[in-house]
Amino acid sequence: MAELMYWEALRRAHDEEMANDPLVICMGEDIGMAGGTYKATQGLYDKYGAERVIDTPISENGYTGLGIGASFLGLRPIIEIMSVNFAWLALDQLFNSAAKVRYMSGGQLEAPVVVRSPGGVAHQLGAQHSARMEKVFMGIAGLRVVTPSNPRQAYGLLKSAVRCNDPVYINEHELMYNFKGEVPDEEYFHPLEGSEVAREGKDVTLFGYNISVHWCLQAAETLSQQYGIEAEVVDLYALSPLDRAGIRASVNKTHRAVIVEEAEAPVGVGSEVMAIINEECFFELDAAPVRVSAANVPMPYNHTLERAAIPKADDVVAAVRKMFGK
Amino acid sequence: MNVADKKRLLREMLFARRFEERCYEAYVERKIGGFLHLYPGQEACAFGVMEAARPGRDYVITGYRDHVHAIRCGADPKAIMAELYGKETGSSRGRGGSMHIFDVEHHFMGGYALVGGPFPLAAGMAKAIKMKGDDDIAICFLGDAANNQGTFHESLNMAALWELPVLYVCENNLYGIGTRIDRSTAVVEQYKRVSAYGIPSDQIDGQDIEVVFKAAQKAVKHVRSGKGPYFLELLTYRYRGHSMSDSNAYRSKDEEKMWSKRDPIIMLRDRLIEAGEITKDDYKAMDTEILDQIEDDIIAYAESSPEPKVEELEKYVLAENDPWVRGGKN
Ligand SMILES: Cc1ncc(C[n+]2csc(CCOP(=O)(O)OP(=O)(O)O)c2C)c(N)n1
Ligand SMILES: [Mg+2]
Numbered sequence: 001m002a003e004l005m006y007w008e009a010l011r012r013a014h015d016e017e018m019a020n021d022p023l024v025i026c027m028g029e030d031i032g033m034a035g036g037t038y039k040a041t042q043g044l045y046d047k048y049g050a051e052r053v054i055d056t057p058i059s060e061n062g063y064t065g066l067g068i069g070a071s072f073l074g075l076r077p078i079i080e081i082m083s084v085n086f087a088w089l090a091l092d093q094l095f096n097s098a099a100k101v102r103y104m105s106g107g108q109l110e111a112p113v114v115v116r117s118p119g120g121v122a123h124q125l126g127a128q129h130s131a132r133m134e135k136v137f138m139g140i141a142g143l144r145v146v147t148p149s150n151p152r153q154a155y156g157l158l159k160s161a162v163r164c165n166d167p168v169y170i171n172e173h174e175l176m177y178n179f180k181g182e183v184p185d186e187e188y189f190h191p192l193e194g195s196e197v198a199r200e201g202k203d204v205t206l207f208g209y210n211i212s213v214h215w216c217l218q219a220a221e222t223l224s225q226q227y228g229i230e231a232e233v234v235d236l237y238a239l240s241p242l243d244r245a246g247i248r249a250s251v252n253k254t255h256r257a258v259i260v261e262e263a264e265a266p267v268g269v270g271s272e273v274m275a276i277i278n279e280e281c282f283f284e285l286d287a288a289p290v291r292v293s294a295a296n297v298p299m300p301y302n303h304t305l306e307r308a309a310i311p312k313a314d315d316v317v318a319a320v321r322k323m324f325g326k
Numbered sequence: 327m328n329v330a331d332k333k334r335l336l337r338e339m340l341f342a343r344r345f346e347e348r349c350y351e352a353y354v355e356r357k358i359g360g361f362l363h364l365y366p367g368q369e370a371c372a373f374g375v376m377e378a379a380r381p382g383r384d385y386v387i388t389g390y391r392d393h394v395h396a397i398r399c400g401a402d403p404k405a406i407m408a409e410l411y412g413k414e415t416g417s418s419r420g421r422g423g424s425m426h427i428f429d430v431e432h433h434f435m436g437g438y439a440l441v442g443g444p445f446p447l448a449a450g451m452a453k454a455i456k457m458k459g460d461d462d463i464a465i466c467f468l469g470d471a472a473n474n475q476g477t478f479h480e481s482l483n484m485a486a487l488w489e490l491p492v493l494y495v496c497e498n499n500l501y502g503i504g505t506r507i508d509r510s511t512a513v514v515e516q517y518k519r520v521s522a523y524g525i526p527s528d529q530i531d532g533q534d535i536e537v538v539f540k541a542a543q544k545a546v547k548h549v550r551s552g553k554g555p556y557f558l559e560l561l562t563y564r565y566r567g568h569s570m571s572d573s574n575a576y577r578s579k580d581e582e583k584m585w586s587k588r589d590p591i592i593m594l595r596d597r598l599i600e601a602g603e604i605t606k607d608d609y610k611a612m613d614t615e616i617l618d619q620i621e622d623d624i625i626a627y628a629e630s631s632p633e634p635k636v637e638e639l640e641k642y643v644l645a646e647n648d649p650w651v652r653g654g655k656n
Contacts, residue, residue: 023457025457051457052457057480057483057484057487059480059483059484061446061476061477062445062446062449062476062480062481062483063446063484064446065443065445065446065447065449065450065477065481066446066447066449066450066453066484067450068446068447069387069446069447069448069450069451069452069453069454069464070451070453070454070457071450071454072435072447072450072451072454073385073450073451073454073455073458074454074458075450075453075454075457092440092477093443093446093477096438096443097438097440097443101436102642102643102644102645103421103642103643104418104422104423104426104428104436105418105421105422105426105428105430105642106416106417106418106419106420106428106642107641107642108418108428108429108430108431109430109435109436110645141643142643142644144644144651156653160650160651160653160654161650163650163654164645164648164650164651165648165650166644166648166651189650189653189654190653191651191652192653193651193652
């Protein structure tokens with residue numbers, strides 16, 4: 001197994017899928033000649049040419065719709081939206097066209113596109129470059145939403161997403177492209193549904209996804225070493241559909257749940273997971289589930305305010321200690 | 327266009343007219359629900375353009391006023407009526423409705439309800455055609471008011487930039503619902519707007535099918551020969567309100583009267599009668615035949631078809647048993 005950076009894992013998945021199928025194309029702003037803002041398509045323009053690695057104009061709704069239309073006729077576009085904040089402009093085509101076309105055509109037409117985009121809070125990018133939009137995508141029937149927390153998932157999820165016949169939105173993170181992790185040397189396809197236990201534990205389940213998985217793992221170490229609490233960490237790499245069975249299994253084992261999200265609490269992953277826990281394992285609970293979420297504010301520029309607005313591992317530790325009265 | 331073609335087109339347009347009028351009745355009878363946008367008055371647009379193209383092979387996409395475009399591509403009118411009735415035998419199995427007719431087998435790639443939504447989808451289909459090296463083209467029919475959407479400009483720019491084989495047809499009926507074009511649009515002549523993207527265009531009489539056909543031939547030839555997109559503006563008029571819920575109070579009687587004198591079906595009919603190719607009685611007989619066919623075959627089919635099963639409410643949301651959802655062959 002080789003250790004790759006997150007962006008290298010994405011690049012490898014792009015490259016392999018383009019080599020495997022001449023109908024796979026990539027589209028986005030600066031992804032071709034310039035190699036991509038986060039290098040996920042570096043070198044592919046030279047390798048596959050301008051017809052297949054397409055530098056688009058800054059027309060998010062337009063090129064997303066163009067990719068969707070191309071997918072109607074069998075192309076497999078991987079659309080990179082430079083930042084999730086700009087994806088708002090493409091939601092019309094993604095939601096109204098891609099997500100609904102199978103249903104409203106009675107199964108005649110499908111839109112096998114992949115849209116990938118980095119969200120999350122980076123460093124002082126301000127209100128219009130710090131959106132966490134996964135909550136928006138995961139409420140749309142007909143659209144799959146996945147969010148890799150490590151290079152192995154980034155690689156395997158993209159490969160499966162390209163081959164899957166549904167539209168898939170891949171939620172990445174501005175700060176994670178240089179994260180390192182092991183990726184299998186052989187070809188690997190990650191399931192688009194389910195969840196992974198990132199750390200076994202018996203006392204409490206910490207649910208995380210994407211960057212918050214790392215906060216959960218950090219918190220779990222502290223809880224174990226300083227408080228004797230063994231936390232299980234469940235990585236919800238699939239946000240739509242969410243893994244009901246996985247959520248139930250872990251909560252039935254630990255009887256306590258904390259959901260950790262970088263996003264604001266209202267109408268989010270946390271509220272959704274909490275609802276599932278309520279529906280699936282209410283009588284198994286030893287404590288009321290808790291959310292650790294971001295402040296509900298447009299992201300401030302000031303460094304101190306920005307750090308105060310989003311959770312960190314210490315907040316997770318504090319939430320668990322409170323739950324246990326420690 | 328020879329006489330046989332003209333006679334066939336007369337029949338096809340009359341059929342489309344009667345089909346739409348029957349939809350109106352069925353809506354009043356509450357057999358059809360939702361929004362219903364009808365095509366009478368604009369028939370020469372779809373039929374004239376498609377006469378110059380390859381119906382069933384070229385990829386056609388449009389907005390919510392979509393029944394007639396689908397029929398012209400080869401969709402079975404029975405399946406369309408059944409769709410309007412919400413039946414399982416409908417073209418979209420009752421899941422789409424009037425605004426979402428699809429017949430992918432005949433390359434009718436759908437009716438879409440978001441004004442301007444199909445512009446980029448058409449460009450994308452053209453991208454796929456071009457990459458596969460086929461000589462098909464994509465044809466996008468939309469209204470005049472749709473040209474004020476961002477997707478219009480974004481799509482024209484990309485289509486021109488990448489020389490995509492797409493024909494944009496603007497059926498300019500002078501209104502977006504109740505707002506007349508000069509009250510919504512700075513440049514009223516739509517064909518001029520595309521010159522900003524270096525796309526060739528024409529503005530022509532959309533009521534005379536022979537004129538439409540001729541202009542479309544030129545446009546289709548341009549697009550099919552790999553020279554990139556083309557834009558056709560067809561001046562036309564819809565007779566009814568925008569949809570069934572539209573009172574149509576914003577148009578003057580004089581204006582309506584003026585346009586009714588330029589009816590695409592009547593103009594073609596009278597030309598054929600004048601040339602001695604058909605008689606008034608021939609036309610009447612044809613009309614009766616069509617009305618009977620609509621009643622006996624089409625309405626009867628829609629009426630007697632089964633409803634979708636409630637147990638299948640969630641079918642068609644996602645692909646069924648897609649192996650890659652489970653990680654494929656791992
Ligand atoms: C994005 C969007 N905005 C508004 C509407 C409501 N609407 C439906 S049709 C229409 C007018 C469109 O006029 P035009 O493009 O000229 O087509 P026509 O109906 O005249 O054929 C409007 C405003 C819509 N369906 N989609
Ligand atoms: Mg109009």
